[in-house]
Amino acid sequence: MKTKILAPIILAITALSLIGYSYSCWNGIHIDCYCKCDLIFTKATPWDNEIEKDVATTTTQITCDKDTIIVKITNAYPCYTAYINYTIKNIGNRPVQFTSLTIINPNPEALEITTTNHTGTVLGPCQTTTGKTTVHILQPAKQNWQYQFEIRICAKCKPKAYPRTIGFWKNQFAPYLGKPGNPQIDRETLENYLNQISSQSQVFEFTGTWKQKFQQAYNILEMPKRPTMLDKLKAQLLALWLNQVAGYAEGYTYKGMTAPEIIQGSENAILNGLTNQYEYWKNMCEGFNNLG
Amino acid sequence: MHKKILTTFTLLLFTMAITGYAYTRWQETLQIQGTLNLAKVQITLQAHNTTLTTTEQTSHTLHLKGTVNSSNKTIWTGIIINNTGTTPVTIQQTIQTNDTQNRIQNQTFYYGPYTTIPTNKWDNSPTLPPQDGAQTPPELPTQQTLIVWLNITMLTELIPAGTTIEITVSYTATFQAWTDTITIKYTITRTPG
Numbered sequence: 001m002k003t004k005i006l007a008p009i010i011l012a013i014t015a016l017s018l019i020g021y022s023y024s025c026w027n028g029i030h031i032d033c034y035c036k037c038d039l040i041f042t043k044a045t046p047w048d049n050e051i052e053k054d055v056a057t058t059t060t061q062i063t064c065d066k067d068t069i070i071v072k073i074t075n076a077y078p079c080y081t082a083y084i085n086y087t088i089k090n091i092g093n094r095p096v097q098f099t100s101l102t103i104i105n106p107n108p109e110a111l112e113i114t115t116t117n118h119t120g121t122v123l124g125p126c127q128t129t130t131g132k133t134t135v136h137i138l139q140p141a142k143q144n145w146q147y148q149f150e151i152r153i154c155a156k157c158k159p160k161a162y163p164r165t166i167g168f169w170k171n172q173f174a175p176y177l178g179k180p181g182n183p184q185i186d187r188e189t190l191e192n193y194l195n196q197i198s199s200q201s202q203v204f205e206f207t208g209t210w211k212q213k214f215q216q217a218y219n220i221l222e223m224p225k226r227p228t229m230l231d232k233l234k235a236q237l238l239a240l241w242l243n244q245v246a247g248y249a250e251g252y253t254y255k256g257m258t259a260p261e262i263i264q265g266s267e268n269a270i271l272n273g274l275t276n277q278y279e280y281w282k283n284m285c286e287g288f289n290n291l292g
Numbered sequence: 293m294h295k296k297i298l299t300t301f302t303l304l305l306f307t308m309a310i311t312g313y314a315y316t317r318w319q320e321t322l323q324i325q326g327t328l329n330l331a332k333v334q335i336t337l338q339a340h341n342t343t344l345t346t347t348e349q350t351s352h353t354l355h356l357k358g359t360v361n362s363s364n365k366t367i368w369t370g371i372i373i374n375n376t377g378t379t380p381v382t383i384q385q386t387i388q389t390n391d392t393q394n395r396i397q398n399q400t401f402y403y404g405p406y407t408t409i410p411t412n413k414w415d416n417s418p419t420l421p422p423q424d425g426a427q428t429p430p431e432l433p434t435q436q437t438l439i440v441w442l443n444i445t446m447l448t449e450l451i452p453a454g455t456t457i458e459i460t461v462s463y464t465a466t467f468q469a470w471t472d473t474i475t476i477k478y479t480i481t482r483t484p485g
Contacts, residue, residue, distance in 0.1 A: 037318045055331065055379050055467075071326035075378050078468045088322060099319070111328070133324055139469055144332040151324040 036092040037157035040066035042128065043087040048080065058082040058135075076137050084133040088153075090123040095158040097122045104150040110141040115151050122158055122247065162292030163243045163252055163259075166221050166235055173218040177211070185246075190214065196245040197238075203267050204238060229278040230270070236285035237266045243289060254288040262288055333470040334377035335463070338437060341370035341415060344478070354476045361485040365448045368420045370441045372409065373463060373474060375432045381465035381472075383429035383438065389459045395447045396459065401425025403439040405432050413439050432465065446480065453484040 044060040056075045063070060073082050090096050098118035105113050116131030123129055133151060141147070172190060175181040183190075187210065194206040194213045204220075206213035220238045223231045240259055243249040249259035257265075266281040268274070336351040344358035344367060358367065375381055389396060401421040403413045413422045421441045432438050442461060451457070459478040464471050 037320070039320050039322060041322060053380060067320065068323040068325060071324060073326065073328040075331040076328050077331045077379060077470065084324065086324070096320075113326075115324070135326060135328070137328070137330075141330055143330055143470055145330045147328040147330070149326045149328075151326075153322040153324075155320050155322070157318040 037094050037096055038090070038092040039096055039123070039155055040089055040091055041069055041086055042066075042089045043085075044069045044071075045085045046071070046082060047085070048082045050080070056080045056082070058084070060084055060086075071133075071135070073135065076141070078137050078139045078141055080137045082135045084135075085130065086133070087128050087130050088118075088123070089128045090125055092157070093125050094160070095122050095124045096155045097158040098153060098155045100152075100154040102152040102154070104152070106149075107147050110138055110145075111147055111149060112136040112138055113149050113151070115153075118153060118155075123155075161246070161248045161250060163248050163289050164239070164246075164292055165289050166239045169239050169242050170218065170221045173214045173221070176214050177218055193242055193245045197241045200245075201241060201263075201267065203234070203270050204241065229275070229282060233266060233270065233278045233282040233285065236282050236289060237263065237270075239289045240266075240285045248292070249288070252288065252291050254284060254291060257284065257288075259288060331378045331467075331470075333379055333381060333465060333467045334375075334472050335381060335383075335432070335465040335474055336374050336376045337474050338372040338374040340372070340476075342368065344369070344480075347479075352472075352474050354474075355479070356476065357479045359481050359483045360446045360448055360451075361483045362448045363485065365446045367444045367446075367478070367480070368441060369444070369476065369478075370414065370439065371463075371474075371476065372414070373432070373438045373440060373465075375405075375434050375436055375438075375465065377465070377467075377472070378434055379467040379470075380431055380433045381467050382431050384464045384466065385429065385440075386462045386464070387459065388462075389457060391457045391459075393450065395450045396457065397445045397447070399443045401427070401441045401443075402429045403441075405430055405436040405438055407436055409437060409439065429463075442476075444478065444480075446482070448482060451482040453482055456481045 041062045044062055046058040046060045048056065048058055050056065056073060056077060058071065058073045061070045062068070069084065069086060071082070071084055076082070098121045101115065101117045101119055103113050103115065105111055113133070113135050115133040118129060118131060121129060135149070171181050172183050172185050175183045176187055176190070191210045191213060194217055198205045206216050217238065221235050223235050240249070240263055244259045244263060252259065254262065262281070262284045266285055269277040269281050337354055340346070340354055342356055344356040346354065347357050348355035354371070356369065360367070373383065385400060387398060403422060403425055412418070421443070425441065429438060440463070444459065446457070457480050459480070461476045461478070462473050464473045
């Protein structure tokens, strides 16, 4: 009886999967099944604060799996400071985002350990980032003693980014302005996006408190009830700018043009009052924003 | 038969689902693991050379006892300090005594540092003090030795017979905030004559 129930369900799942796959192949949609996320240490260089006398020694070794640096400090003493410069490389084919940093130091009275906090940094495929770990021996450290510490740098695979529409961006600002909705981007990041746009754009400038900036951006995206072509162009252009600074435009082109090229063309048209080009650039911005 | 195929198929689907989930949950932790071995500041009394009687001796203390009189009022003491720690050290001498009337004079001569002790600075010295002594102690590298010759002269004409004077000579090795000390304690009695 159970077999009779299970068999059609499984067959249905298989059939649906095959249909979906065949359809996507027939339509030329590329299915990237080979997704690899991997980070490794490529370099670890130790040095220290000893100038005249060479009393203590610091050595580093990257393990075979390349995800651990073994640091050995011998003959250390109070005031001795060891530094480890390291390089991390993304050897996967997806961007990786650093999510957290944990320093496990059971003896904070004897050791002061600091390290570069990569949290929030996104590392694209083949990209590298460098950091520095500092180990400082404090006065209460015991002679002829052994101390240990551990630093954990966590990272996760970043979901593939794609351009978002005006609607998406409006929905990001709206909840912070008291309107209904559930934002996917935190307030600080959004404000940072607007600040970046203000410093790079020749058309947009957001000023005042974060709320005032959000209101200015929202108004542009929302457009007046009877929008002119310039209003429409500005709304699509701002959405494109947001996609650009958020990294959602990376790797995408529309009609052979990249996001910075469309932005430049659109801003040029606005700044020079080329009204006959407004619709063209509005369509270019809109087309790009709808690629996702 | 059907059941077996179905079970295998279900397991396969389940595994694929789990794999997909695992990918979306991919997380990597890079680690920096450190081990620190701390240094040790240590000096030890390797040997001593004196005409006084040794009443106690450890690696860090030496108790000497003896007498002086008007014809024999100078005491020479030689010691070898070995840096048995893992750091270089600087040596500092301090002398304390229960004599409050300044009836004791002293002079110290330092030789070294050495990896091999030269006999002409130690037990085969033709004269005391040996030649080329320094007035201040040099820095003592790890696993090397320092010869110290200390001259104590008692102004016996000022010390009544039967008086016992105690002198404590300390050699403190210092590296950063860490120290180690060797102490030599003299108990000297003024005898008649």
